[in-house]
Amino acid sequence: MAATMPVKLSDILRAHQRIAGSIHKTPVFTSSTADRITGRKLFFKAENLQKTGSFKARGALNSILSLKENKPSFSGVVTHSSGNHGQAVAWAAGVAGVPSAVVVPEYAPAVKKAAIEGYGAELVTCGSQPADRETVCQKVIAEKGYEFVSPYDHYDVIAGQGTIAVELLEQVPELDAIFVPISGGGMSSGIAIAAKAIKPEIKVFLVEPKGKMMEECLKAGERLWPNPPQYLDTIADGIRLQQAGKNTFPILCHLAEKEVFTQTNEEMKEGMKFVFQRMKLVIEAASGAAVAAAFSQRLRDMNDNLKNISVILCGGNTDIEKLPWY
Numbered sequence: 239m240a241a242t243m244p245v246k247l248s249d250i251l252r253a254h255q256r257i258a259g260s261i262h263k264t265p266v267f268t269s270s271t272a273d274r275i276t277g278r279k280l281f282f283k284a285e286n287l288q289k290t291g292s293f294k295a296r297g298a299l300n301s302i303l304s305l306k307e308n309k310p311s312f313s314g315v316v317t318h319s320s321g322n323h324g325q326a327v328a329w330a331a332g333v334a335g336v337p338s339a340v341v342v343p344e345y346a347p348a349v350k351k352a353a354i355e356g357y358g359a360e361l362v363t364c365g366s367q368p369a370d371r372e373t374v375c376q377k378v379i380a381e382k383g384y385e386f387v388s389p390y391d392h393y394d395v396i397a398g399q400g401t402i403a404v405e406l407l408e409q410v411p412e413l414d415a416i417f418v419p420i421s422g423g424g425m426s427s428g429i430a431i432a433a434k435a436i437k438p439e440i441k442v443f444l445v446e447p448k449g450k451m452m453e454e455c456l457k458a459g460e461r462l463w464p465n466p467p468q469y470l471d472t473i474a475d476g477i478r479l480q481q482a483g484k485n486t487f488p489i490l491c492h493l494a495e496k497e498v499f500t501q502t503n504e505e506m507k508e509g510m511k512f513v514f515q516r517m518k519l520v521i522e523a524a525s526g527a528a529v530a531a532a533f534s535q536r537l538r539d540m541n542d543n544l545k546n547i548s549v550i551l552c553g554g555n556t557d558i559e560k561l562p563w564y
Contacts, residue, residue, distance in 0.1 A: 292325070292326065297398035305394075315384055328354050411437075426486070443531070520554045
């Protein structure tokens with residue numbers, strides 16, 4: 239398996255070493271109520287408590303520190319993001335001591351835009367379509383000579399996100415499965431590479447909003463999505479992108495389970511509410527999707543031996559002035 243992977247466990251372990259002094263080793267929480275409801279033992283990996291409020295800090299920092307090692311004279315970094323990756327790049331650039339610019343669509347939550355600026359990045363607004371981000375990013379690159387830090391489709395980003403699984407399997411070695419929300423696939427592919435290398439029998443399940451078509455694509459072994467990329471109508475702004483990446487998709491085809499858990503807005507809200515009320519943790523809708531999947535009838539109906547399941551709480555950057563159930 240390792241020989242076929244463009245990112246190997248060794249790359250993820252190097253990334254872990256590279257970023258360890260600057261990120262949090264996030265805790266794993268349990269809930270007796272969740273265990274009773276699901277009939278399984280659930281372990282919630284709290285990346286909502288990571289630096290900048292999401293797992294994105296890992297991949298962003300690994301990318302930028304790797305750039306510093308391999309191209310020390312670069313003038314700065316630029317990225318595009320609906321919020322979490324932008325905050326992570328702004329923060330990571332500050333840690334690395336380099337300038338940054340973040341291209342943000344106009345619909346991005348105000349709380350995330352304010353945080354990006356708070357971390358010291360230049361905020362550049364673009365239109366609402368995926369292509370708008372690329373156009374404005376290229377303009378910044380042409381004007382400033384900055385290096386692009388991909389939100390998900392780069393091997394340094396994938397390696398950084400894979401450090402979640404390295405930590406998680408140290409904390410809970412008895413895991414049978416991991417539930418991971420997916421947008422472009424940087425986190426899910428990194429987790430899949432590390433988890434399957436450390437524990438080959440473990441299962442990695444993807445969790446998506448309605449309309450993503452991930453299960454159809456995985457079963458076909460093809461990227462069946464329309465071109466240009468589309469955004470989905472979902473409350474989970476962190477996982478609105480319909481397409482998985484060109485680099486991440488082959489990894490997921492090889493390592494992720496073909497059964498994908500698709501969650502509605504209402505199910506995501508219920509997942510969020512459970513964690514807010516029962517576990518006293520602030521999470522965003524993408525995290526709520528993973529919780530909902532672990533509580534779902536589809537998982538109950540599966541004839542499996544999955545007793546110990548981890549749910550990745552991928553982020554907590556929720557605008558508390560606009561909670562989705564109000």
